[in-house]
Amino acid sequence: MTLREWIGFLKERGKLLSLKDEFSPQWEISAALRILQTKRIKKGVLFERVKGYEGYRIVGNLFLDEDFLSAKSGSEDISDWYEKRRNKPIPPVLVRSGPVKEVKINGEGLDLKKEIPALVHHEEDVGPYLTSSVIIAKDPETGKKGVGIHRVQILEGNRIRVFIANPPLSLFVKKAEELKKPLEIAIVNGLDPVTLFSSIIPLPEEDKFALAGALKGEPLLLVQAETIDVEVPAEGEIVLEGVLYPDRKEIDGPFGENTGYYFVNESYGGLIKALTRRKDPIYHVILPFSPEVENIINLAWQLEEFKKLKNDFDFVKKVKFYQTRMLAVVQIQKENQSQVSLIIEHLLDQPIIKGVIVVDEDVDVNDLNEIFWAIITRVDFEKNIFLKREKPGCPIDPMGRGYYREKSLFYGLYPKITKIGIDATKPIDERERFKKVDVPFSVIEKIKGVLEVDRENNL
Template identity: 40%
Template sequence: MAKDLRSFLGQLKAAGELLEIEEELGITFEIPAAIREIDKRVGKAAYFSRPKGHTIPIVANLLGQKKRLALALGVEEEGLIEEYFRRRQNLTKPTLVADAPVKEVIINKDISISKTIPVLTHHQRDAGPYFTSAVTMAKDPETGIRGMGLHRIQVKDDDTIGIFLATPPLSHFLKRAEEQGRPLEIAVAVGMDPITFFASVIWAPQGIDKFDIAGGLKGSPIELVKAESVDLEVPARAEFVLEGYIIPHKRDKEGPFGESTGYYFSFDNPVGKIKLISHRKDPIYHALMPFSSEETVLLDLSWELDNLKVIQTAFPNVMRMHLQALGEIMLIQIAKDSEEDARKIFHYLFPVNPFVKLAIVVDADVDIYDPREIAWAVATRCRPNCDITIMEDMPGVMIDPSTSGGERTDDLALLITHTAKMGIDATKPLNELDRYEKIAVPEHIKEKVQTLIKKYV
């Protein structure tokens, strides 16, 4: 498995999954526009060797398709979900090393983020350059427990950032630091190995170190090294690390920024200062394009795999689950036992999960990963007069413009807005199973033909 971003790029190139762009393109709008176009047309990872005004190459759309995540994990795409579940049970603690490639160059005077790193300006109304693939790390001021997460970061000036800390654990850490009247030390890593990067967006239980999860997924400990100026450990083989702190009780306008939901948002968010930048020799900048297929793989896949186990605890007849649109759409496959199954799932799910806004429940004979089959099930099995559930005044998410209001939860975990939600029961009535039987070929013929066709495609 790839030990760092560089070795993973070698794997992608060998697999024909890396598109190399030789033309000079600007870091304001042009490279982001090219990333989106490449994602739409060919779906490959993109490598830009000549960003205008910089000598540092930029890579994007690393995990834009499931097959590249499977490549990073060293498994076949068909076995990705099962292998993920298996490895998630094996937490592996990181190892601390004395020296590291990320410290080959250290800048601790005259800090200028934009001169050092080719941070992209992605959309025409964005307030300026934004880190979108930067993983922020901090420690709980009370317990010392480490946490990390993927948070958008605006470059405000040479050494000042605005950071969107709307989710735990870092939102918790900041609250506790402010209660003590002290800054929260942070380290921001850019350009990590693909497994550690993927682990940064996994929804981990409180107290679980995501580096432990990354080590379990990778099958070996993640190498960390002591930071230079803050009491934190950082990925030893990252391309860049920025060290600094969040100023207590200071909030400034951050944004607008084109978010993952496809809309612009501005918030009054925490402000930080960067006092040191370290990086590898000849570093590579990793960018993530918001509202892209890479976000779908990173967020929808990781969240669905973990949320499936939670929902199966309450409803053992749930077989599979698939998330779309950053978790706002949930497709649920069940082995139906009762006509009330779908409604019970909706009433359980909607009040406790602010992300899910539309849920569709289907039978075991519907492929939840095939949009055509979902549309077919809704069109032919849902009876609108009795199979649709609407629930009002439910919790929503702040980056959905159709939601309203908003209040911080007591523990500062999320800013919860309010919205109506809809559940669609697209399952077969139990008393008319023959009438709703899906056309098919005999199962043994299907298996024979699938094995045959695999040789050709």
């Protein structure tokens, strides 16, 4: 399924909003998407006319819920669906050409700001950025492919800046720096939702395109780039082929990041050598600091992290991430107090995760009201709060200080922060006292059946 096929899928099911008015990429499209998100309208949005970019369309709000996987998973639990396919990769297939090659533009004289309707997202953003494009590169030593989403600042002419904080590209650019050579990259926009989703799952040492094939049930088609030794998705919408210069560290920003604050970072300067695209490209956008980015990042992490936690700790029942994976809520079957400590220690040792809340099986990890209820009624604030200092944090946490690149974590960029663990489980020796009120289970099941009949009869 391509991005276009997914848009058609949404349209057939009444889940696509097509806007005929002209919208500007500077703030207006961002504003429209944000307003619709605020109104909880969970539909994809297709902008039919983009000011200054004849022939282009822009699509957004594709990840507001888990429906982007529903075409494959149906009614099956997504965690079960992912687990069944996770270890059955389907490698990509190299083909001679594809729709992404319909138009080819040489990098010399290329004006990226005129060619791509990259959004200016926020009031104080320094300029247009790509925030939903997948970057592909190869390990300069081994040739192994790596994939991830990293923000790209569009500059004058064919110049770009790329902020690379996470593996595997953080490792690749470090190796390129040591070898004193540029790093070839392909920046791809307009991938199908499953392939884009696969690119952000935290698997720095695995082929994410093979994972995408497993989740899609068919191989991803790749085609050779025009000017660099990188293969790119043949059915994407737009490809930028270029190089990054590890020795060109430039100030990037301010830019409004996923955590809701403006950041100025040191990024890598680069040049675009060629642009290829479809004749009538659809540019895909994801708003930073939005329910959409929150959903896709948290889901990607919890699917993979739940699998790992279940392997290591059989008492873990569910995991839910919040705040772009900085907060983890873990539901356990508690048998002793040491289980809570094990989970908190394990997760807080990982980068990015800043807070861990452990709850019992009677607390729904998807319901923030229940989580807060457990914290306020079950936590002894003298005994059940744990602080861990000098731990690797999230590179876009405004509380972060003392940034460094960690060799053991693929030279990812992390600040040193203090993290928190909260034991919101019932005291092991007072379970009856903390029993949650409820209606008898048999009555609940009976009334569910009655209500279902009433719903079918429109009563």
